[in-house]
Amino acid sequence: MSFELETAPANATNLRRVAIDPVSRVEGHGKVTLLLDENDEVQQVRLHIVEFRGFEKFIQGRPYWEVPVMVQRLCGICPVSHHLAAAKALDWVVGAQCLTPSAEKLRRLMHYGQMLQSHALHFFHLSSPDLLFGFESEVGRRNIVGVAAAYPEVARQGVLLRKFGQEVIRLTAGKRIHGTGAIPGGVNRALSLEERAGLLAEVDQIIAWSRDAVQLAKRLHRAEPGLYDVFGSFRSNLMSIVGANGALDFYDGKLRARDADGKIIVDGFDVQNYHALIREEVKPWSYMKFPFLTSLGPEAGWYKVGPLARVQNCDFIATPLAEAERREFIEHGQGGLVHAPLAYHWARMIEMLHAAETIKDLLHDDDLSGSDLTTSGPRSREGVGVIEAPRGTLIHHYRVDDDDLVTMCNLIVSTTHNNQPMNEAVRRVAKRYLNGRQLTEGLLNHIEVAIRAFDPCLSCATHALGKMPLQLELQDAAGQVVGRLSSRV
Secondary structure (H helix, E strand, C coil): CCCCCCCCCHHHHEEEEEEEECCCCCCCCEEEEEEECCCCCCEEEEEECCCCCCCHHHCCCCHHHHHHHHHHHHHHHHHHHHHHHHHHHHHCCCCCCCCHHHHHHHHHHHHHHHHHHHHHHHHHHHHHHHHHHHHCCCCCCCCCCHHHHCCCCCCHHHHHHHHHHHHHHHHHHHHCCCCEEEEEECCCCCCCHHHHHHHHHHHHHHHHHHHHHHHHHHHHHHHHHHHHHCCCCCCCCEEECCCCECCCCCCEEEEEEECCCCEEEEEECCCHHHHHHHEECCCCCCCCCCCECCCHHHCCCCEEEHHHHHHCCCCCCHHHHHHHHHHHHHCCCCCCCCCCCHHHHHHHHHHHHHHHHHHHHHHHHHHHHHHCCCCCCCCCCEEEEEEEECEEEEEEEEECCCEEEEEECCCCCCCHHCHHHHHHHHHHHHHHHCCCCCCHHHHHHHHHHHHCCCCCCCCCHCCCCCCCCCCEEEEEECCCEEEEEECCC
């Protein structure tokens, strides 16, 4: 296995600095800096997360039962994932390691609704403009309104897929965003027969549209394999949870990691002991940590998470349509793992199809309308909850004192796991497209496309329709600006 990690060049004083600040379509603030030598060759690339939020500290001192609602404020795009990961961790505190059938199935339904709506949002709203129009297409057209004008049925399906997922969340969590449905020990609401019937009336169409989305992603790959199989590609380990029988599972399972060749490094690892498997490195130029597998060390132990990892890490998908698509995706790797970042989109749509199929199966289960919603047992002072969020493995870890107050909180979010992979993808793209080139908005968008493929959950707070406030400055060794480009329109 070979990895290429970025190190600071010895002659850094002779290099020019390119800054992309801020990176658009990410939640919060991030920037990219590149160092170029006298031949305009890229010597260093870094993705900086310059925002500090401090959730791990201000959760301390709060009653544990408030936490599943509070931590959702980390994100308006995937609050359900934080809601459920926290509830799963605090199940241990209230002695509810085994939930009632109704509670577990209602949580699963909530989470699979979240997976469907988030994947639809990312693919159709944020990524499809780049994929359908090209990375260097007219910037004013490269948005969901442009997609709606040129591909009205694609845009319509994307909107309605997300709407359905949000309706599943509303019925199970109480609200589409920042709901309260999951509580330590179970859930606080069930679905009525009428609510289930309403969702069942739409779900076959949702499955059909999800199949169409997979076909669209597949066609894009096959139409231009020289781009999709190469753009920003690099080899790395990958990690996710898998179900007890090796199935793809977003809600529960044990940790599995593979190396860049697909060989299993660790399997069946108990998530309660995640801290023995994973360590986090801190670097001075980013507020986001750099996780790695302890046994391999920081230079060789970093890994991908998310759809590209999950679809290749599991042994099978339990729903038939998604499993057929997974097999085709695996065949695309011709006996090896698919490592190209743009393949995230294809894998993401396979997962969306699986979520739609699973929602249909769950809606036929009468346990969703059951009344036995909570359980409890011997109390504990500590718990870990791990779930597969849309963007990858999400870890919540809490300790609680005798007064029911949180004394420690550790969160490793999906985008944190993908920190080093995103840096590596940006470096590969910069070396391929920036070297010796004149700076253009399309060039900047290539770098953003590489980041966006990972669907980073810093997500789209800085994005305005058709107005991507991206600025690039080229400075000489003395720090004087010798070139400036802005994508504001």
